[in-house]
Amino acid sequence: MIRLTTAGESHGKGLFAILEGVPAGLKLDIGAIDARLALRQSGYGRGARQKIESDRVEILSGVRDRVTLGSPITLAVWNHDYENWKDVMAPEGCDTAQRRLTKVRPGHADLAGMLKFGQDDARNILERASARETAVRVAAGEICRQFLSELGISAAGYVRSIGTVSDEKSYTYSAIYGHRSLLGMMDPTLEEEAKCLIDEAKNNGDSLGGIIELRVHGLKSGYGSPMTYGEKLDARLACALMSVQAVKGVEVGLGFEAARRFGSAVHDEILPPPEEGDKGVGNDSFHAFIRRTNNAGGIEGGMSNGEELVLRAAMKPIPTLMKGLQTVDTDTMQPALSAPERSDVCAILACEVVCEAALVTELSKVVSERLGGDTMEEVIRRNGALR
Numbered sequence: 001m002i003r004l005t006t007a008g009e010s011h012g013k014g015l016f017a018i019l020e021g022v023p024a025g026l027k028l029d030i031g032a033i034d035a036r037l038a039l040r041q042s043g044y045g046r047g048a049r050q051k052i053e054s055d056r057v058e059i060l061s062g063v064r065d066r067v068t069l070g071s072p073i074t075l076a077v078w079n080h081d082y083e084n085w086k087d088v089m090a091p092e093g094c095d096t097a098q099r100r101l102t103k104v105r106p107g108h109a110d111l112a113g114m115l116k117f118g119q120d121d122a123r124n125i126l127e128r129a130s131a132r133e134t135a136v137r138v139a140a141g142e143i144c145r146q147f148l149s150e151l152g153i154s155a156a157g158y159v160r161s162i163g164t165v166s167d168e169k170s171y172t173y174s175a176i177y178g179h180r181s182l183l184g185m186m187d188p189t190l191e192e193e194a195k196c197l198i199d200e201a202k203n204n205g206d207s208l209g210g211i212i213e214l215r216v217h218g219l220k221s222g223y224g225s226p227m228t229y230g231e232k233l234d235a236r237l238a239c240a241l242m243s244v245q246a247v248k249g250v251e252v253g254l255g256f257e258a259a260r261r262f263g264s265a266v267h268d269e270i271l272p273p274p275e276e277g278d279k280g281v282g283n284d285s286f287h288a289f290i291r292r293t294n295n296a297g298g299i300e301g302g303m304s305n306g307e308e309l310v311l312r313a314a315m316k317p318i319p320t321l322m323k324g325l326q327t328v329d330t331d332t333m334q335p336a337l338s339a340p341e342r343s344d345v346c347a348i349l350a351c352e353v354v355c356e357a358a359l360v361t362e363l364s365k366v367v368s369e370r371l372g373g374d375t376m377e378e379v380i381r382r383n384g385a386l387r
């Protein structure tokens with residue numbers, strides 16, 4: 001069973017992951033992992049940290065000659081910035097009086113974290129809560145993506161809106177897959193508009209978020225289960241997306257729009273398989289049923305139904321504002337402006353990359369729980385045998 005644990009602080013030595021349960025025999029494209037890491041660092045509106053780091057993965061265990069052994073895979077994404085921070089962050093001894101943060105930032109983990117962990121310095125919270133952690137989730141996610149692609153399952157995503165600039169058009173999977181642009185939007189005119197909005201936010205010391213759309217192609221029906229709420233595929237994937245820093249909303253298929261419509265304008269009617277002579281569900285010559293709509297986003301009753309998965313995630317604007325927000329200095333308990341920690345103005349493209357990684361990681365767990373398998377050959381055979 002695939003399991004992922006990450007560790008590491010934003011200005012510590014590095015970010016680390018242990019990915020267990022990947023079957024033996026998966027040939028890794030390590031260059032593709034580094035390409036994803038670079039994509040996560042890109043995007044208009046990213047902060048100065050991205051000029052310090054040039055993220056690459058180091059694989060420390062579980063792989064030999066680029067092929068997985070079936071043993072735990074340990075990954076490292078080292079922090080170049082640690083050189084500038086070791087006198088503040090070194091585990092073996094440092095000066096914790098430096099770089100204290102007490103003008104806690106609304107929208108961040110600062111205040112709630114200090115109260116929960118009994119800290120008088122929000123640095124001891126933000127170092128872990130920072131979006132820097134997502135670098136190693138992307139590296140582990142790329143391995144999971146490569147695991148799924150061996151089963152004919154792939155994922156893609158794009159940025160649908162940034163602030164008030166929104167693309168309401170629909171796009172095919174093939175149009176989205178592999179699309180690359182400054183902000184990950186599909187429409188260049190809207191992307192230019194969004195770029196201007198980011199400039200406006202930057203000039204005002206403000207920030208922006210947006211909405212991303214994710215698709216999964218090639219997933220057979222029956223993944224996830226209605227039998228217990230914890231196994232429902234939409235619940236698990238929504239949880240995975242919600243676990244990404246700054247995500248405040250998740251939709252499956254039509255999502256909140258479904259709540260505004262009559263049922264007859266929502267549910268995806270079912271048509272018989274195309275070929276004549278199909279004997280129906282119980283028969284080996286079982287063929288895919290036809291749907292002309294996919295408002296369910298590929299999930300019904302907590303199970304994949306063989307249609308494309310469609311999910312959306314809403315990213316809040318980065319909470320660190322250079323213009324500051326009204327807060328309290330926890331040292332003096334006096335009103336103050338929130339701390340202007342280094343930050344991004346907009347990190348929506350990074351969030352899209354991270355959400356894709358979180359999605360394929362959770363999907364890999366779901367697939368491995370259903371299929372088991374110690375070798376890729378076993379897993380591929382078992383997935384192939386499914387209706």
Ligand code: EPS
Pocket residue numbers: 010047048049050081129130131132133135245318319320342343344350
């Ligand atoms: C980020 C790393 C962080 C931030 C940003 C994104 O690095 P630093 O704190 O050294 O600037 O730039 O994280 C946040 C804005 C946040 O609120 O967590 C990254 O690598 O994505």
